[in-house]
Amino acid sequence: MKHEIIVDVKRDHILNLLNSGKRIDGRAFDEYREVSVEVGINQRAEGSALVKLGRTQVMVGVKLSVGEPFPDMPDSGVLTTNAELIPLASPSFERGPPDEDTVELARVVDRAIRESRCIDLEKLCISEGELVWIVFIDLHPLDYDGNLFDACTLGAIAALKNAVFPKLEDGRVDYKTKTEEKLPIVDTPVEVTFAKIGGHILVDPCLEEEEVLDARLTVGYNEKGEIVAMQKGGSGTFTQEEILDIVRRGREKAEFLRKHLPGDADGKN
């Protein structure tokens, strides 16, 4: 993510703590911050979620519209993931067209959603080659305290599971009338991010850790624990052993995150 003013002193401080087995916010190296997921928090969106990861807060809205399918996938709905890093959420976010961090965030979240095939896109076909549902996922961080990848992916899948179709009449959407019908969600991918700071590997970096990290690795897992997306970031490197270890350990962290998704029964609409 965007680097705010990095003071070498801060890095030294964080590293010294890590060398003595401590993180700056007191967590264990393999411990997530407190996770909370609320769904159905926005009445205009077809599906919505508010995810908190410690002090990081992300709102995710799912909107549905109809349009033409892609010519090479005439019987398949369309998925679009977008992120906006609004200046309200951090002194380091700026107004203007999406920068590379924003684009990367949207694309990495999209990767897990798309590659896990968690939305049954063929069920979104209304009339083959002519009309399909288009799913817009909008990632909207409200307070940036690190690790937007995991928070946004969790929020995206929560909002998707929460989404219901609006009423469709003669090929037009009546947004004021929602149906009971849920989006066809068949998997719940989540992403798990690890940071490397001076040879230490930590899960769920907070902002201060993100600012000084050497490298990070985000891994997306489906419900079966298969890997569906990966993205290495940061200017530093990982050893091959570190990568194999992260990918193995990430699986149980993915299970942990997934447990915070509201069950189908409590998904408020």
Add this chain to the structure above:
Amino acid sequence: MKAGEPEEFIIDGKRLDGRRVDELRPLKIEAGVLKRADGSAYLEWGGNRVLAACYGPREIHPRHEANPQRAVLRTYYSMAPFSVYERKRPGPDRRSMEISKVTRQALESVVFTHLYPMTAIDVYIEILQAQAGTRCAGITAASVALADAGIPMKDLVPACAAGKVGGHIVLDLFDIEDNYGEADLPVAIVPRTGEVSLLQMDGNLTQEEFEQAFKLAIKGCMQVYEKQKEALRRRYGGSQE
């Protein structure tokens, strides 16, 4: 099954373009091909044609991007409109913005940027013809261009992808495999330490498949590394090691 998807990806142990599962596409690298750039490289990798040019260290514009501790490495990945089957709209899109970023991060760890504070080192990667694997081709060419420009570096950075097609783990996917395959895993390494500076994945791999593909990609990187060194030796002569 998508339109145009082959029924089999591997027939009698051979892939659709005749390669073995662990075989790279033919790779040719030439260093120092452009007159105006401070360093450059041209690369042909299967059906990929890639040019990379390095300018710098030079004065940085806009000035506020200058860093008093080190040079700023800037990488730009771009595809020519005619490089793909359906014309690509010129200019940066979301995909190329992401690739530019991960390319920079793949290269930053090897460049001695602290030697040139307040300057920019710009690397431009132009995909002239694409046949899948262009980000790896771009990184591979870019690090040769940096070396050709005489930028002090710890090492070259070779990149290569592995993936899964028709249930098989294969090295260096070409376009049909990339379009219809199950997973793609681009990797870049710093060979002297064996460390990994780029890692991305999309698709679906089990733990075991991931480990197999990851190791295969690293083997591929080591072969690419030899080609990079050969290119520099051809350009500058010198001993064989």
